[in-house]
Amino acid sequence: MPHHYIDPKTRTALPEIETWQDYEVTIRCKKHGLQRGPESVINDIERECPVCPVCGKASKMKSMSHEHAWFSWICIPGCDPDSDCFGPFSSEDAAVVAARKFAMSQP
Numbered sequence: 001m002p003h004h005y006i007d008p009k010t011r012t013a014l015p016e017i018e019t020w021q022d023y024e025v026t027i028r029c030k031k032h033g034l035q036r037g038p039e040s041v042i043n044d045i046e047r048e049c050p051v052c053p054v055c056g057k058a059s060k061m062k063s064m065s066h067e068h069a070w071f072s073w074i075c076i077p078g079c080d081p082d083s084d085c086f087g088p089f090s091s092e093d094a095a096v097v098a099a100r101k102f103a104m105s106q107p
């Protein structure tokens, strides 16, 4: 998956923003109601079911988008993500901008 720098001018650190294209899935959690997210995050491969992105409990899938959208998060290659997922966006640029905005707002 492509990676981008939070600050493209200082390429000293590892690229911290990961972007990818995915379907947007809507699920219904008994506790958290309707929740949305990229299919790769919502679908738990090991448990073979959609899970709530808030509590991780097995949930009912309500719908899935027909086309891919762009998503992003703060994630150093090979590590777990350091933020929630941003998206869906219609372009990769928009996904990168959202992740950069989040990173710059952190203390």
Ligand SMILES: [Zn+2]
Pocket (backbone or CB within 6 Å): 029, 030, 031, 032, 033, 052, 053, 054, 055, 056, 057
């Ligand atoms: Zn939940």
